[in-house]
Amino acid sequence: MRLAILTDIHANREAFEAVLADCAGMRIDRFVFLGDIVGYGPDPDWCIDKLIEMQAAGALAVRGNHDRAVGVPDGALNANARRVIDWTVNRLSAAHKAFLSGLPLTVAQEDLLFVHASANDPQDWIYVTSERHAMPSFRVSTARVIFCGHVHKPALYSQDMTGRVMGHGFGYGTGVPLIRSRRWLAVVGSVGQPRDGSGLASWSIMDTERNELTFRRVGYDSATTARKVRSAGLPEALAARLVKGI
C-alpha cells in the first residue's frame, strides 16, 4: 500500500492542491493527514471541506494544535497564530468545528503510528527537533515507524537495536529503505508553510510493500496565497514567509 502523508496544510489551498496534483501520478492508495489543516492561511473552509471529502473516501486524519485551538483557546500559540485562529473561527461553520474537534490525536495502521507532534504526549504539542526530542516517542510507542509533523522541517530519525537514536540525512525523491532492524521516526515537512529555507511544499510517500519512505517537494503558487493572506487582513509576516520558506 502506498500512503501519501501530508501535514501542516495550514489553510493553504494552493499548496494543498499542488500536492494533490503531485500525488495524482504516484499511485497513492490512501491519504494520511497529520493535523493542522487550519491556522496561518487564508482558506480554512475550503481545506476542511476537502479533508472531509477525502476522509469519507478513506483518508486518515489526526488533530493538530491549531485544529484544537479553534474550539479551545490555546495560550501557547504566538500572537500571529492566535490572530489567525480568531479570524478562522468566524469563518467556519458549526459542522467544520465539529469535524475538527472530532479528530483523534493518534491513528495507527499496522506497525505505523500517525501523530501531529511528539508521540509521548500528543496533547502537549512537543516539537521533535533533535535526537533528544525524538527519543520519548520511541519510548512510549511500539510502532515500527512513527510519523509526525508540527515542526515544518522534514527530518528522519532511527533507533538502533541498542536503543540509540540518531538523525539522518536524506535526499528528496529517493526511497529510503526503512530497514527492519531499526525503528524510525519521520518528521514530514509542511505542505502549507515550509520553514526549512525552501518555499516548496513538502510531503512524503510511505510504500509499505517496498518498505520505503520518500520525501518529496513540489512548487505551488505561493504568491497567490500570500496575496490572499494580505487581503484577508492577516499578519504580513505570515504572507512574506511563504515565498521564502522561513
Add this chain to the structure above:
Amino acid sequence: MQMRPHTGLEIDGFTLGEKLHTGGFATIWEVTHPQHPAPLVMKVPTILDGFDGPTIVGFEVEQMIMPRLTGPHVARVLAQGDFARMAYIVTERIAGGSMWQAFKRAPLPIDAVIEMAARMAQAVHDLHRQHVIHLDLKPDNFLQRPTGEMVLIDFGLSRHDHLPDLLAEEFTIPMGTFPYIAPEQYLRQRGDLRSDLYALGAMIYQLATGRMPFGEPETLKQVRQRLWRDPVPPRALRNEIPEWLQEIILRALEVDPGRRYQSAAQLIFDLTHPLQVRLTERAHKMAQDGFWTVWKRKRAMKKVKSFGTPISMAGQIDRAPILLVAVDLSPEMESLSHHLFLAVQRMLVIQPDARVACVNVLKTARIGIDQSTDEAGNHLHVSRLVGLKAWATGFDLPDDRLTYSILENSDPASGILDHAEAVEADHILMGARGHSTTRRFLGSVSARVVAEAHCSVTVIRLPERRKALAEVEESAA
C-alpha cells in the same frame, strides 16, 4: 528467536547448502530455492554474542544499498532477511572467482594489468553513476563474470549519496582496508568518490609491481604516513612498466583528491588511450622523494584536517564530464564547425574540469579496400588529425584534457555512437548539416546519434532564415 546458519537450514524457502567462505564479518553459503533455478548465494553476518555494532550496521548498510543497484557490475539481490530471526542477503552467484587469485600472481604482464584495471574502473564508474561510493575497494571485493565484467561485492562500508549514512552517524573511527584506504578516508571523510579512485590506483600499482604501494600497515598510525610519504615509483620496481602507466598510477594515488582523476571514466579514458596520456614528472620519477621534501610535507600535513569534498557525487560526476565533440571538417561546413567550437568553449566555462574528446569520422567504403592501409588512406588520416587539432586550437585546456581521434567507419553515426560508449562520454556535441531531400530520406547522422546515444546530445545548427519568413519577404519585394 535467533537462528544460526548451517547446512540444511531452511529459511523463507531457501535451503542452505555448503558453506563457501568464512570472512571476518560474514559467512557465504550456497543456497537453493525451488522458484529460482539459477545458482544463488546467501551472505549471513556473523553476529557475536551481545551487540556487535560495526557488523550489524555494515549489514544494515548493505541491506539498504544493494537492492537499489542494477547492471552487470553488481550481483542481483533476490531476497533479504531480518535480524529478528537471521539477517541475510541472497544474491545470484557469480561464476568466476575473486580477483584475489589474480593479485597473488602479480606482477602480471602489462597488457593484463591494463585490461584488468580498465575493467575494474568500469565497474566502479557504473557504481558511481548509481550514486554509491564503495569505500572498501580491494582485490577480494571484485569478482569476474565469465563474460569478463567485474562485479563489485561487499557494500558494508559504502555510502549512497541519497540515503542515510548509518556508518558516519554511528562511528567516528576511519574504516576501510588499510593497504588501499585513501588519505581522506583516514581523515574520516566518507563523501568523496575519488577515494575509490585512490584504491583503484593502489590496486593497479599492485598488479603492475607485485607490491602494495604502502605495504601492509597494521595500525592507523602507519596508515597516516601516506599523507606525506610517497610510494616507490612503479618503474623503479619494474622498468618495463611504461611511463604513461606510471603516470596513471601515481596520479590516482595523489594525496589530495583534487589532483587525482576526477572520475573513474577519466581513468578509463587514459587506460584506453595510452598515447594521449600527458606525461608529467610523475611519469619520469625513478625514486621516492628525498628526506627534506617528505619532512616538509609531513609538517604541512600536520595541520590538514580535511581535503575539499565535492558537494555531492552527482555534482562531482557532472563537474568532470567527458564531452565528445564530433567535428565535420569538410570545407563547406566551416562556419558550422566554428559554431560548434563556440558551443564547446561556452560549456568549458561552466564545466572547467570537463575533458574534451574531439573526433572526426573518416568514412570508409562499405565494401572494398581498407583506405587506411594504402598510402593515400594514411595521408588522409594524418591530414584529418592535423585538421582536427587546428580546429581545437584555442581551447584553453591542458593536453591531458583534450584528445583527438580519427574514427574509421562506413557509417559515421555508428562510429560516433560506438566511440561515445567506449570512452563513457557524458555528452556528445555535434553539428547538423542543413535540410536536404537526401537527408530527409536517408536520415541524418545527428538525428541517429540523438535517437540512439546513451548520454545527452547537443546538436548545433547554423541560424537559418525560416523559409516561410523568407518567402513572405520575397513576395513583398
